[in-house]
Amino acid sequence: MEYNEKQKQILVTAEQLFSTKGFDGTSVRDIADAAGVNIAMISYYFGSKEKLMEALFEQRTTNIKVKVESLLKDDSTTPFQKVEILAEDIINKIMSKKQFFKIMMCEQVINKNPVVMNLMYDLKKKNLEEFGKIITDGQQKGVFKKDIDFLLLYNMLVGSISQMMITIDQYREYNNLTNIPEEQVYEQIKKKLSENIKVLFKALLSYEA
Amino acid sequence: MEYNEKQKQILVTAEQLFSTKGFDGTSVRDIADAAGVNIAMISYYFGSKEKLMEALFEQRTTNIKVKVESLLKDDSTTPFQKVEILAEDIINKIMSKKQFFKIMMCEQVINKNPVVMNLMYDLKKKNLEEFGKIITDGQQKGVFKKDIDFLLLYNMLVGSISQMMITIDQYREYNNLTNIPEEQVYEQIKKKLSENIKVLFKALLSYEA
Amino acid sequence: MEYNEKQKQILVTAEQLFSTKGFDGTSVRDIADAAGVNIAMISYYFGSKEKLMEALFEQRTTNIKVKVESLLKDDSTTPFQKVEILAEDIINKIMSKKQFFKIMMCEQVINKNPVVMNLMYDLKKKNLEEFGKIITDGQQKGVFKKDIDFLLLYNMLVGSISQMMITIDQYREYNNLTNIPEEQVYEQIKKKLSENIKVLFKALLSYEA
Amino acid sequence: MEYNEKQKQILVTAEQLFSTKGFDGTSVRDIADAAGVNIAMISYYFGSKEKLMEALFEQRTTNIKVKVESLLKDDSTTPFQKVEILAEDIINKIMSKKQFFKIMMCEQVINKNPVVMNLMYDLKKKNLEEFGKIITDGQQKGVFKKDIDFLLLYNMLVGSISQMMITIDQYREYNNLTNIPEEQVYEQIKKKLSENIKVLFKALLSYEA
DNA sequence: AATGAATGAGAGTTCATTCAT
DNA sequence: TATGAATGAACTCTCATTCAT
Numbered sequence: 001m002e003y004n005e006k007q008k009q010i011l012v013t014a015e016q017l018f019s020t021k022g023f024d025g026t027s028v029r030d031i032a033d034a035a036g037v038n039i040a041m042i043s044y045y046f047g048s049k050e051k052l053m054e055a056l057f058e059q060r061t062t063n064i065k066v067k068v069e070s071l072l073k074d075d076s077t078t079p080f081q082k083v084e085i086l087a088e089d090i091i092n093k094i095m096s097k098k099q100f101f102k103i104m105m106c107e108q109v110i111n112k113n114p115v116v117m118n119l120m121y122d123l124k125k126k127n128l129e130e131f132g133k134i135i136t137d138g139q140q141k142g143v144f145k146k147d148i149d150f151l152l153l154y155n156m157l158v159g160s161i162s163q164m165m166i167t168i169d170q171y172r173e174y175n176n177l178t179n180i181p182e183e184q185v186y187e188q189i190k191k192k193l194s195e196n197i198k199v200l201f202k203a204l205l206s207y208e209a
Numbered sequence: 210m211e212y213n214e215k216q217k218q219i220l221v222t223a224e225q226l227f228s229t230k231g232f233d234g235t236s237v238r239d240i241a242d243a244a245g246v247n248i249a250m251i252s253y254y255f256g257s258k259e260k261l262m263e264a265l266f267e268q269r270t271t272n273i274k275v276k277v278e279s280l281l282k283d284d285s286t287t288p289f290q291k292v293e294i295l296a297e298d299i300i301n302k303i304m305s306k307k308q309f310f311k312i313m314m315c316e317q318v319i320n321k322n323p324v325v326m327n328l329m330y331d332l333k334k335k336n337l338e339e340f341g342k343i344i345t346d347g348q349q350k351g352v353f354k355k356d357i358d359f360l361l362l363y364n365m366l367v368g369s370i371s372q373m374m375i376t377i378d379q380y381r382e383y384n385n386l387t388n389i390p391e392e393q394v395y396e397q398i399k400k401k402l403s404e405n406i407k408v409l410f411k412a413l414l415s416y417e418a
Numbered sequence: 419m420e421y422n423e424k425q426k427q428i429l430v431t432a433e434q435l436f437s438t439k440g441f442d443g444t445s446v447r448d449i450a451d452a453a454g455v456n457i458a459m460i461s462y463y464f465g466s467k468e469k470l471m472e473a474l475f476e477q478r479t480t481n482i483k484v485k486v487e488s489l490l491k492d493d494s495t496t497p498f499q500k501v502e503i504l505a506e507d508i509i510n511k512i513m514s515k516k517q518f519f520k521i522m523m524c525e526q527v528i529n530k531n532p533v534v535m536n537l538m539y540d541l542k543k544k545n546l547e548e549f550g551k552i553i554t555d556g557q558q559k560g561v562f563k564k565d566i567d568f569l570l571l572y573n574m575l576v577g578s579i580s581q582m583m584i585t586i587d588q589y590r591e592y593n594n595l596t597n598i599p600e601e602q603v604y605e606q607i608k609k610k611l612s613e614n615i616k617v618l619f620k621a622l623l624s625y626e627a
Numbered sequence: 628m629e630y631n632e633k634q635k636q637i638l639v640t641a642e643q644l645f646s647t648k649g650f651d652g653t654s655v656r657d658i659a660d661a662a663g664v665n666i667a668m669i670s671y672y673f674g675s676k677e678k679l680m681e682a683l684f685e686q687r688t689t690n691i692k693v694k695v696e697s698l699l700k701d702d703s704t705t706p707f708q709k710v711e712i713l714a715e716d717i718i719n720k721i722m723s724k725k726q727f728f729k730i731m732m733c734e735q736v737i738n739k740n741p742v743v744m745n746l747m748y749d750l751k752k753k754n755l756e757e758f759g760k761i762i763t764d765g766q767q768k769g770v771f772k773k774d775i776d777f778l779l780l781y782n783m784l785v786g787s788i789s790q791m792m793i794t795i796d797q798y799r800e801y802n803n804l805t806n807i808p809e810e811q812v813y814e815q816i817k818k819k820l821s822e823n824i825k826v827l828f829k830a831l832l833s834y835e836a
Numbered sequence: 837a838a839t840g841a842a843t844g845a846g847a848g849t850t851c852a853t854t855c856a857t
Numbered sequence: 858t859a860t861g862a863a864t865g866a867a868c869t870c871t872c873a874t875t876c877a878t
Binding site for chain 3: 646647648649650729733735736737748751755776778779780782783785786787788789790793794797801802816819820823826827829830831
C-alpha cells in the first residue's frame with residue numbers, strides 16, 4: 001500500500017498518540033490537530049478511526065518480519081551464534097519501533113479489532129517459524145538439546161525486551177541515567193539485554209550438565 | 210480501605226471489563242450494567258471513573274507485594290533456592306491476578322493517571338527491593354556473581370511471565386491445548402515457566418565459566 | 419406504551435417537524451430545540467432518531483384503526499349507509515391526524531424503516547379487512563355487485579382524501595378561501611369529500627344500469 | 628434547457644434515488660457513485676444539489692402537461708368520452724413517470740424548495756385549466772351538471788392514481804400477483820383504474836337521479 | 837443512603853461544496 | 858472542461874457526571 005505524504009503524517013501522528021494515550025484514549029480530533037490536518041481527512045483517507053488503526057498495523061507489521069534464510073545457510077557461524085544474531089535482530093526491531101510495539105502490547109490485551117488481531121497473529125507466526133528454523137537447525141546439528149518449547153522461549157525473549165521498553169523511565173531513574181540522552185540509554189539497554197539473552201539462550205538450549 | 214459488598218462487586222466487574230476492553234474502552238454504563246447496579250453508584254461510591262480505577266489499584270496492589278523477611282533468615286535454603294522460591298511466588302501472584310496484571314500492563318504504557326502511576330511505581334519499587342535483598346544475600350554469601358543488574362533481571366522475570374499470560378490463547382493453539390481446561394493449561398505453563406526461569410537465574414547469577 | 423409528559427412533547431414536536439420537513443430533513447437538534455429539551459434526551463428516551471420515528475408510528479397507528487363490529491350488526495342501517503359511515507370515519511381519522519398522515523405518505527414512498535413499514539402494513543391490512551366486511555355484507559345482502567376490487571376501492575378512498583389534504587393550500591387559494599379560518603376550510607372540505615365519496619361508492623358498488 | 632449525456636445520466640440517476648430514498652435521504656455522493664461520475668460534477672453541472680432537484684423538476688414537468696385543444700374541437704366525441712380520454716391520458720402520464728411522481732408527492736408534503744413548489748404549482752394549474760375546459764365544455768353542452776368542484780374532482784382523480792402507485796407492492800401481494808411481471812401488473816391496474824374512474828366521472832358529472 | 841432523570845461536552849462520521857489544477 | 862483533493866459544518870449518538878429527591 002502506497003501512502004502520500006499527508007497520509008504518512010497521519011499514520012505517524014496516530015502511532016505516536018495511540019502509543020501514549022491508547023487507541024480509545026485518542027480521539028480523531030486529537031490526531032487531526034496533532035497532524036495539522038482537517039478532522040475529515042482521517043475518514044477521507046482511511047475510512048474510519050478503526051481502519052486507520054488497521055492501516056497502521058498493515059504498514060508497521062510489513063517490515064518487521066525477521067528473515068533467517070541466509071543466516072541458516074551460513075556454515076561459518078555456530079548455532080549459538082545464529083540464535084544470538086536473531087535475538088539481536090529482534091531486539092533491534094522492537095527497540096527501533098518502540099511506539100508501535102507499545103500499541104501492539106495493549107492491543108494484544110484488548111484484542112477488539114479482528115483485522116489487527118490477524119496481522120499480529122500472522123507476524124508472530126512468521127517470526128516464530130523463523131525462530132524455530134534456527135533452533136531446529138541447532139538441534140539437528142546436535143548442539144541444542146531436544147526438548148525445547150519454542151513458543152515459551154520466544155515469549156521470554158520478546159517479553160523481556162517489551163518489559164524493559166515500557167519501563168524505561170523507571171530504569172533510568174533507578175540507575176541514575178536521567179541526565180543521559182534517551183538514545184544513549186537505549187543503546188546501553190540494548191547491549192545489556194543482548195548479553196543477558198545470550199546467556200539465557202546458552203543456558204536454555206544447552207544440554208543440562 | 211473497607212468496601213461493602215456492592216462496592217466490591219463494582220470493583221470486580223470493573224477489573225474484568227478494564228482487563229478485556231481497556232479503561233477508555235469501558236464505559237461507566239458498561240460497568241454498572243454488568244455489575245447490576247445503578248449508573249450513579251459508581252460516582253456515588255468512588256467519585257468518578259478515574260477514582261474507581263485508583264481504588265482498584267489500591268485494592269489490588271496491596272496484597273501482591275512479595276515478602277522475603279522470613280525467607281532471608283532461613284539458613285536451610287540456599288541462595289539459589291531462595292531466588293527460585295521468590296520467582297515462583299511472583300509467577301503465582303501474576304498468574305492468580307491475571308486480569309489486574311493485564312490492566313497494569315496497559316496502564317504502564319499509557320500512564321495517564323498519576324495516582325495509578327504512583328501505586329504501580331511503589332509496588333515495583335517494593336518488590337524490587339525484596340528481590341534485591343535475596344540477590345544481595347546470595348552475593349554476600351559468595352554464591353552469586355557481583356555484577357548484576359537487579360532491575361533488568363527483574364524485568365526479564367516479569368516480562369516473561371506477562372508475555373506468556375497475554376498470549377495464552379496462541380500458546381494453547383500452537384500446542385494443541387484448546388481442548389484442555391484453562392486452569393490445567395495455566396498450571397502447565399506455570400510449571401514450565403518456573404523451570405525455565407530457574408535455569409535463567411542459575412545462568413545469570415552464577416559466575417561465568 | 420406509556421409516555422411521560424416530556425416524551426409526549428418530543429413525540430408531538432417530532433411529528434410536527436417530520437410532517438413539514440421530512441424525517442431526513444429533520445435533525446435531532448431541530449426536534450430538541452423545538453421541544454425545548456436537551457439533545458441527548460431523544461436518545462435517552464427513545465434510543466435513536468430512528469426509534470423515535472418507530473415510537474411515533476406505534477403511538478399514532480394504535481388508535482386509528484377503524485372498527486365495524488357494531489356497525490355490521492345494526493340492521494336498521496342499509497349497506498350503503500354503512501359504507502358511508504365507514505368512509506366518513508376514515509375521512510375524520512385522516513383529517514384529524516393530518517400531520518401523521520403526511521409522514522405516512524412519505525414513508526410509504528421511501529419505505530426505509532422496516533418497523534415503520536410493518537406498522538403501516540398492519541394498519542392498512544386491518545382497515546382493509548374491516549372495509550371488506552362491510553362490502554361483503556352488502557354483497558351478501560344482494561345490494562352490492564359481486565365483482566369488487568376491495569383494495570382498489572379503498573385506495574381510491576384514501577388517495578382522494580390524502581390528495582386533498584396535502585394540497586389544501588392550493589385548494590384554499592383556488593377557491594378564494596385564504597381568509598377563512600383553516601378549521602372551517604377543513605370542515606367544508608370534509609363535507610364535500612364526504613358527499614363525493616358517497617356518490618363514488620353508490621356508483622361503484624351498485625349493479626350497473 | 629439542453630443537457631448533454633452526462634447531465635442526463637445524472638438527472639436519471641437522481642430521479643431514481645430521490646424516488647426511493649427521498650431528497651434528504653440521498654447524498655450527492657450516492658448520485659455521483661450510482662451515475663458513475665465524479666462527485667464534483669453535480670455542483671459543476673447543476674450548481675448544487677438543490678438546483679439539481681430544480682433542474683429535474685423543470686425537465687420532468689415540461690412534458691407532462693395535458694393538452695386538450697384538439698380534443699375540445701372534436702365534435703365526434705361526447706363530453707363523457709372526452710373526460711375519459713383525458714383521465715386515461717393522466718393515468719398514463721403518472722404511471723409512465725412513476726418515479727418522478729413519487730418525488731412530487733413527497734415534495735408536495737415537504738414543500739421546502741420554492742422553485743420546485745412553483746413548478747409543481749404551475750403544472751397543476753395548467754392541468755387543472757385543461758381539465759376545467761373539458762368539464763366546462765360538457766356543462767355548456769348541458770351534459771354535465773352545473774355545480775362541480777373542479778379541483779376536488781381533479782384531486783380525487785390524481786389521488787386515486789397516486790395511492791395505487793405507491794402501494795403497488797401491497798396490491799400485488801394482496802391479489803397474489805407477485806409472480807406476474809411488474810409491467811403486466813401495471814397494465815392491469817391501469818385498466819382497472821381507468822374503468823373505475825370512468826364510472827366515478829359518470830356518477831359525479833351527471834345530473835343526480 | 838441511594839437513584840432515576842437529566843445534561844453539556846465531546847465522540848466518530850458524513851455532508852455538500854470549493855478549489856487548484 | 859473536468860476532477861481529485863480537501864474542508865468546515867453539521868450530523869447522530871454516547872460519554873461521565875450531577876442533581877433533586
